[in-house]
Amino acid sequence: GVDPLSPLVVNKARELIITADGRDMTIYATAPTVGEVLAKVGITLQDLDYSKPAEADPLPEDGRIFVVRVREEVLREQQSIPFTTTTQTDNTLESGQTQTITAGENGLQVATLRVRYEDGIEVSRETEETVVLKDPINAVVVAGSKLVVSTIEACDVPVNYYKAVTVTATSYSPCNSGTGTCYPKTALGTTVKKGVLAVDLTWWPILKNTKICVPGYGIGIVQDTGSYPGTHHWIDLGYTDAEFAAAGQKTFFNLTSRFGKVNVNRNRMFAAFICNPFQNFFSAGIYRMRGKSNVDQ
DSSP states (O other), X not given: OOOTTSOOOOOOOEEEEEEXXXXXXXXXXXXXXXXXXXXXXXXOOOTTOEEESOTTSBOOTTOEEEEEOEEEEEEEEEEEEOOOEEEEEEEEEETTOEEEEEOOBOEEEEEEEEEEEETXXXXXXXXXXXXXXXXXXXXXXXXXXXXXXXXXXXXXXXXXXXXXXXXXXEEEBTTBSSSSSOOOBOTTSOBOOTTEEEEETTTHHHHTTOEEEETTTEEEEEEEEEOBTTBSOEEEEEOOHHHHHHHOSOEEEEEEEEEEOSSTTOOSOEEEEEEEEEEEOOSTTOOOEETTTEEOO
């Protein structure tokens, strides 16, 4: 019989929600551990399956138990091995020209992958083994370094140059730089007006205070810095606000910028710009930089 003097212990069943195999199950249980509760309702963990909390853990305070179904599979996948390119310098080849000595070719390998899925979702992919079927053939390219000097007439001045690149030209004035703020002074402290040119900071150390001929605009001096989205091959043509308003819509040009030296005694690069109309845009929206490095948004 029951000893009337023994203490009576009553275990109150707790409400639990078990999430397994894509559905929720609500139960009431008095078992002390997660594993015992799962066993009671007939949910088994097989192979790599696990529960949250773990089977040996006590019942969670929030009453939520999650069963995670895990499976792994082994896959074999063909993969390309990219080739690399080695560039050599040839002082007998003109600067800007290249020659391919060896054409590059990708290699091929087979990788053995172990892919892990939890509740049907891929959570990891590890390479267990890689077998190279074909080694890549690396490319060898020769780049010319020989400077070949050419001559061009720029604003009635003969200019010798050794390199030509395509740049974009835009226009601006103190209160029309695309920032919504007026900047009457240049990076050198001079006044923004016609004849003032701005370039990207990449070109600034080379072209600062350099005279540049821009057909249709005239001769200007690089005294300001700026920025054009996506490239540093860019020049900004300065105007006063009155000149800018009088000109109305401005024109972007594609310019061929030819770099060289005016003469052998002047240790500064000179750029002569030869332009062709490219497309009409307003100058608003051009991102500008003032001073040394601050970008105005």
